[in-house]
Amino acid sequence: MIDSVAIDSNTTSNKDRAQAAGPRRTRRVRMTGAERREQLLDIGRTLFAERGFEGTSVEEIAAKAGVSKPVVYEHFGGKEGLYAVVVDREMRQLLDMVTGALTAGHPRELLEQAAFALLDYIETYTDGFRILVRDSPVAQSTGTFASLISDIATQVEDILGLEFKARGFDAKLAPLYAQALVGMVALTGQWWLDVRKPKKAEVAAHLVNLAWHGLDGLEPKPRLVGHRRA
Amino acid sequence: MIDSVAIDSNTTSNKDRAQAAGPRRTRRVRMTGAERREQLLDIGRTLFAERGFEGTSVEEIAAKAGVSKPVVYEHFGGKEGLYAVVVDREMRQLLDMVTGALTAGHPRELLEQAAFALLDYIETYTDGFRILVRDSPVAQSTGTFASLISDIATQVEDILGLEFKARGFDAKLAPLYAQALVGMVALTGQWWLDVRKPKKAEVAAHLVNLAWHGLDGLEPKPRLVGHRRA
DNA sequence: TGCCATACTTACGAAGCCGTAGGTTACGGA
């Protein structure tokens, strides 16, 4: 069941070599090592996102790339190898974005920026997010979303911890609140992935509204105070 | 690689028939249809929880139950059949508990009760929760946690919707806030599953604290106002 | 005591998938 044909081109920068009007049938595409590698990563990401790790076969990936299995093994040593690279890149991307958003400012601004960053990631790297949300090969100990989320939550923890101390609250509770905040944004993001109803910035504004004022003191029309760069 | 031996007994109510001191080696256990069925469901739940659907083989389930594969096929028609029953039961359980908690009271009490109910479910039916959190066989359209979460979120939506109208807010935003609240509790629950640090009731109190007052107006020592029944 | 339904087995067939051994083609420089 091969459902897609050779040239799938995402990373096709100089695919022009494969002339559309070759000498009769579609000339075989011969990429450079790096090109093929990137293409396989793209395809792998897509497939892993929609069928999960176990549900995706190496043959399928190869077929969709228009090559045969050994090519995949050549580049990544196997399915797990490819998967690892995909996940690693996505984790880096997400972490960079969120960390970048959590650098400076008043706590409320940080919250805003982080929420926005996460939604931004979800929107831009949807497949990646889907993969991170799913579970990894065998154990889920490390490399899973749970642990990634924890990484992010840890950063939030630090911020909250300071704030708590300043206010005289029990700092030991920071992790709980951090988790709650991250969870709120993450699951809302997942929901938003299907709905796409309010715009990204608006969603972020409402999340901040809820997290900051609580149901008791909700503002009718919340706005993001910070200035978006993107 | 069979790692466990025959009599694993969860649903062992009248297992006494299988005398420990039989005529030489462990006499074979012969259950009634209903008994075996329940046992297989128990074992299936456990295995699915720790290895996921694809990672669990029918043979493994059968082996752990001390029977051979065809028995499983006899009862459930296949792996998917068994899985479906397990998931269905868990969803019912969770939904019942949460729905029961969302029946009457002031919004804030509802929030409290619902949060507590979810944590309660997670604590009592940990394996079930793990299964619901994972993803189902093929598509994730229906039967997944996402959809279950949506079911719950829908109920929260109704409550919020009323409240919003009463306060003159845009009721179209109720889904977003519902999702955020449910997400907050759900992911915190998942985190709590590993940590178990503060007690259930305390976690619930803090979640309510956050959801109700927001970071801005957090109370240092929140308490649940409602009276727990369980 | 002997029958028969029900619980349970052993033994395969077929399929899918991972991973590899060994051979083939094309590109680009000398």
Place this chain on the structure above:
DNA sequence: TCCGTAACCTACGGCTTCGTAAGTATGGCA
């Protein structure tokens, strides 16, 4: 134009797993 190297292929071996066909034991009941 020739050659080496990088890119790629065909063809298996081996393993796991699903699912089924056909037969065996066991225990209650006439």
